[in-house]
Amino acid sequence: MTERILIRNGRVIDPASGLDKTADVLVEGGCIAAVGxxxxxEGARKIDARGxxxxxxxxxxxxxxxxxxxxxxxxxxxxxxAAARGGFTTVCAMPNTEPAMDNRSIIEHVLREAExxxxxxVLPIGAxxxxxxxxxxxxxxxxxxxxxxxxxxxxxxxxxxxxxxxxLEYANGLGLPIIDHCEDPSLARDAVMHEGWVSTRLGLxxxxxxxxxxxxxxxxxxxxxxxxxxHIAHVSTRGAIExxxxxxxxxxxxxxxxxxxxxxxxxxxVAFGSGGGWDLVYDTNAKVNPPLRSQDDVDxxxxxxxxxxxxxxxxxxxxxxxxxxxxxxxxxxxxxxxLETAFGLCMRLAHDGRITLxxxxxxxxxxxxRALGLDRVVPGIGTLAVGAPADIVLLDAAAEWVVEPERFAxxxxxxxxxxxxxxxxxxxxxxxxxVVHDHQRPTTSDQRPTxxxxxx
Amino acid sequence: xTTEARPDVVPAPFAAPSTDESGxxxxxxxxxxxxxxxELDLMMRTTDTMKEVLSREIPRVPxxxxxxVVTLFYENSTRTRTSFELAGKVLGADVINIAASSSSxxxxxxxxxxxxxxxxxxxxxxxxxxxxSGAPYLAARxxxxxxxxxxxxxxxxPTQALxxxxxxxxxxxxxxxxxxxxxxDLLHSRVARSNAWxxxxxxxxxxxxxxxxxxxxxxxxxxxxxxxxxxxxxxxDRAIVDADVVMALRMQHxxxxxxxxxxxxxxxxxxxxxxxRLARANPGALVMHPGPMNEGVEISHxxxxxxxxxxxxxVTNGVAVRMAVLWLITRTSTKQARAAAKGAx
Numbered sequence: 001m002t003e004r005i006l007i008r009n010g011r012v013i014d015p016a017s018g019l020d021k022t023a024d025v026l027v028e029g030g031c032i033a034a035v036g037x038x039x040x041x042e043g044a045r046k047i048d049a050r051g052x053x054x055x056x057x058x059x060x061x062x063x064x065x066x067x068x069x070x071x072x073x074x075x076x077x078x079x080x081x082a083a084a085r086g087g088f089t090t091v092c093a094m095p096n097t098e099p100a101m102d103n104r105s106i107i108e109h110v111l112r113e114a115e116x117x118x119x120x121x122v123l124p125i126g127a128x129x130x131x132x133x134x135x136x137x138x139x140x141x142x143x144x145x146x147x148x149x150x151x152x153x154x155x156x157x158x159x160x161x162x163x164x165x166x167x168l169e170y171a172n173g174l175g176l177p178i179i180d181h182c183e184d185p186s187l188a189r190d191a192v193m194h195e196g197w198v199s200t201r202l203g204l205x206x207x208x209x210x211x212x213x214x215x216x217x218x219x220x221x222x223x224x225x226x227x228x229x230x231h232i233a234h235v236s237t238r239g240a241i242e243x244x245x246x247x248x249x250x251x252x253x254x255x256x257x258x259x260x261x262x263x264x265x266x267x268x269x270v271a272f273g274s275g276g277g278w279d280l281v282y283d284t285n286a287k288v289n290p291p292l293r294s295q296d297d298v299d300x301x302x303x304x305x306x307x308x309x310x311x312x313x314x315x316x317x318x319x320x321x322x323x324x325x326x327x328x329x330x331x332x333x334x335x336x337x338x339l340e341t342a343f344g345l346c347m348r349l350a351h352d353g354r355i356t357l358x359x360x361x362x363x364x365x366x367x368x369x370r371a372l373g374l375d376r377v378v379p380g381i382g383t384l385a386v387g388a389p390a391d392i393v394l395l396d397a398a399a400e401w402v403v404e405p406e407r408f409a410x411x412x413x414x415x416x417x418x419x420x421x422x423x424x425x426x427x428x429x430x431x432x433x434x435v436v437h438d439h440q441r442p443t444t445s446d447q448r449p450t451x452x453x454x455x456x
Numbered sequence: 457x458t459t460e461a462r463p464d465v466v467p468a469p470f471a472a473p474s475t476d477e478s479g480x481x482x483x484x485x486x487x488x489x490x491x492x493x494x495e496l497d498l499m500m501r502t503t504d505t506m507k508e509v510l511s512r513e514i515p516r517v518p519x520x521x522x523x524x525v526v527t528l529f530y531e532n533s534t535r536t537r538t539s540f541e542l543a544g545k546v547l548g549a550d551v552i553n554i555a556a557s558s559s560s561x562x563x564x565x566x567x568x569x570x571x572x573x574x575x576x577x578x579x580x581x582x583x584x585x586x587x588x589s590g591a592p593y594l595a596a597r598x599x600x601x602x603x604x605x606x607x608x609x610x611x612x613x614p615t616q617a618l619x620x621x622x623x624x625x626x627x628x629x630x631x632x633x634x635x636x637x638x639x640x641d642l643l644h645s646r647v648a649r650s651n652a653w654x655x656x657x658x659x660x661x662x663x664x665x666x667x668x669x670x671x672x673x674x675x676x677x678x679x680x681x682x683x684x685x686x687x688x689x690x691x692x693d694r695a696i697v698d699a700d701v702v703m704a705l706r707m708q709h710x711x712x713x714x715x716x717x718x719x720x721x722x723x724x725x726x727x728x729x730x731x732x733r734l735a736r737a738n739p740g741a742l743v744m745h746p747g748p749m750n751e752g753v754e755i756s757h758x759x760x761x762x763x764x765x766x767x768x769x770x771v772t773n774g775v776a777v778r779m780a781v782l783w784l785i786t787r788t789s790t791k792q793a794r795a796a797a798k799g800a801x
Contacts, residue, residue: 197682200672201489203589203611203646208673280487282590326568328588330609 002030002390002433006041010049010394014056015362016383025054027390030433035384049394052427053357056382057089057120057391058364060339061179061257061372062154062233062314065091065122068109069098074319074411076110079339080118082317082410084437086339087364087426089120089391090374090381091317095127096155102127102138107146119436120429121391123377128153128167128178134160137167144174150372152179154233155289157215159185165222172228177255177372179231180219182240183290187211192330194291198267202282204329209297212290213239220247220254229253231371234316236262236290238300245309255371257314258301260345261336265416267292270329274420284325284332286416288318305363306355312367313360315342319412337412341403343395345417347424350397357397390433399425470509470517473501475787483788484596484603485781487612488654489684496621496658502780503622503773509546510776519783520549524578528570529585529606530556535747535771536606536615540583543778549581567591571598581782584608589646602785610644616746617650619777621658623770624701627742632659637695637737639665639727640705640754643672643716647746648705652684662686665695667727669716692727699737703744704729704754712753720753730756734764742766 005027012023012035024039025032060083066074074082083091093110095101101110107124114122126143130136132153140151151171158164158180171178188207193199195206216232220243223230235241235256247254265274269292273281286292304310318335325332338345346364349355355363369375369382380388400423405413429437478498488496509517525544527537537553544551556570565573567586574582581602584592589609596603607613624631636655642648642664655662664675664686676688689695696702707727712720729743743755743765751757760767 195673197674197677197679200675201683203609203649205610206673278490280489280590280593282593323566327566328586328591328594330588 004028004041004044005047005390005430005433005435006039006044007047007049007054007392007394010052010054012054012384013358013361014384015358016056016366017385019384020358025384025392027392027430027433030390032384032386032388032390034386047394047428051396053361053395053397055361055393055395056365056384057393057429057431058087058343059090059368059374059382060088060315060317061092061312061368062259062316063091063093063339064096064316064318064335065093066319067097067113068106072321072411076113076122077117077119078409078411079317079319080114080120080122082337082339082408084119084429084431085409085426086315086342087393087395087429088339088342089393089429089431090123090378091120092123092125092149092372094152094154095125096132100127100132101125102130102132102143104139104142104146107143107148111147120431121378123147123149123374125150125152125154125179127151128158129163132156134158134163137163137170140167140170141174144176148176149374149377150177150179150231152181152233154179154181157181157183157185161218161222164219165226168222168226168228168230172226177229177231179233180215181233182212182215182219183207184211184214187214191291192287193270194267194293196267196294198271202271202280207291209237209239209293212237213243216240216243220244220252223247223252223254224250227253229255232256234259234262234290234314235301235304235310236293237297241300241304241309245304248309255311256309257312257368257371258305258310259316260313260338260342261288261292262290263298263301263305263313264345264348265292266295266298269416274416282329283416284327284329285336285414285418287329287332287334288316288336289334302349302354305349306359311363311371313342313346313363314368315339317410317412319410320414321411322413325414335414336416337405337408337410337414339410340408341415341417341422343426344401344422344424347397347422351423390430392430393426394428396425396427398423399427401425470505470519472505472783473498475784480784481788483785485614485785486592486596486603486605488614488617488650488657489612491654491657493657496654499618499777499780499784500622500625502784503618503776506776506779506783509779515546516548517546518548520544520547520786523549523580523786524552525549525581525583525782526552526554526574526579527583527606528554528556528574530591531585531587531607533585533607535774536585539771539774540606540778542775543782546775547779547782549782552579567594568598571595575599575601581786604781604785607646609646611646612650613646614650615774615778615781616647617654618781619770619774620651620703620744620746621654622773622777623744623766624742626769626773627766628700631655633661634700635661635663635698636701636703637663637665637699638703638705639692639695639729641670641707641711642666642675642705643670644708644711645705651703652686656684656686663689663695663699665689665692665727667717667723670711692733693736696733696736699741701742701744702729702734702737703746705746706748707750707754709750724753728754728756729759731758734759740764744770747771
């Protein structure tokens, strides 16, 4: 059931239209009905947004919902509730499930489960290769027909260059991009973190920045050769950014995303944790792939996000069970549970003056939509245009809060930010006209609001 | 001590240096990367005391009577485990040895559960050897028993570095200003890492030497105190000039099969510590090796067993150093404090 909602007196920022002014937003029938000053709506639910930013709901191109098969880490209900808490109203589900999302029936299963249990919109990403094994193409045409918005073997690179070339050509015929996890496995063999002074200090095997840069450079060459669209997942090094910048300057169809953690955290967190001390911690919650890099790489990511070389922020939300992190560093799983901390973490760049709030919101909304062309699937997504789906987030840019992983909606409590104070919170999330997160009255996965989000 | 019948076997107490003046507060020995000069000095002086105990006709003192020491070794080791076991027994501790076959969570009990179990049965000190870097830090966070790192992955081997320092001081008096050259597989060496921290803290001029493929990232760069302030030199003939100490590291055979260096023949030609090379060092320079040696690869047979070799002395000193470690880290545990208060020592 959707209701009429009138969001009053917020600072409305809609980067897609360049709007940034105090206004009201009226929601009717699950859509944006009007945006303007002093709107009247008899009988509508009134939400006072004074002091808050009203923006389109965030769109995450890179979410691991873990269903089917890995529900002990996360499932569609908990993962999308975590998304709602983080201000995301659309998540693109990565296909490294068990079995992999490499055929139509699994995609249909995911969409059916999402329709029944998700708090926000779920758009599936199909596997590039059968079983994500990197050997032979999955049935990309069938996957596209089932509703996939892109293809990726994420978690693993498409390492065989010929397979990548064929995938780009084939997907291009379907009008869809390939999302590549860029890593040269021969350079990153056995690596568990970034290669640098911290890996030397800790005696951990490091992946050089070149392992990412070599793969990005190859993908750019293949994008040029095929004329197809490649989207580089979770960019993390200065060299990769320079390659993408040069490719864009040449007019190639290359887009890229960066995670909140690669924008803000360095390799030092692995050694010392985020508590501020200098005792060695070997923080397995900071073990992620690509690894947290050097300060120079972090600075480059922030600058590239601000200048548009990187199109958007994507969380790479990668929830894991406690025991997968409570172990020796070498044996711990890669990944950070990131949906619920994404906005607060990214706001560090805005508070530091490295990006404007408007641009930051752009990179979380219309930026990812344009990167993958999602508006062809869901018209109006990522905007507050009249008639667009009523996906809205209310943000308190100055709110300070302490990250308490045990209170996450996600099953994945694996964050290196436990106990850290973030500035920037999500006050409310409206998904397709339904309030799916209210900071004043948080919901649990047992009392999930019925969103009625049409998926796919 | 009431049960001792013959007066000549009543263990005499020893006069260990006071832990107060150095500000000793450690319950664990995980690495030497944050050790002060005072702490290292206390460790050396305590080792002197322990050497005196070992020189007695009956080398036994009841200093750690009632203390349960567990050696938990996930990797094979002969000298390290044996010397820890002996150290514990000389001090009167109950020593239990556990050889764990696998470190993988998937293959059995997790490290955290193992540590909790050992604590539950009464372990006071856990001496841990593990093939995963950082594993002792996880163990130290898991519970209340003291953890001694007996070598973790590629990261640290603090008691080896302490016995190396002790051996050098015994021969040189002081390492300050002395040139120490460590040559070998730096990338995979926990011995080199811990030695670099301890020796630079004590003011030695440390030169680390390896083929370029076996030098860890950014080692030797000026990075404030993030990495030990060592110099890196990839040419041993240059590195060894005027050295006061030359330490060769074990070169694993699997790393000489073309992955890192072209082969054992070329490695030994360029990096072996042999008589000709040693002649470039200072006269009487000490030759050391943490063992086990690959004679003919990283060190020649005649140098390994020559007059300048301190290899056997290193092993002997290992027991005394590990006694000092066990003694010092148990000064701060509540159980030992209680026992001391009762006059048990």
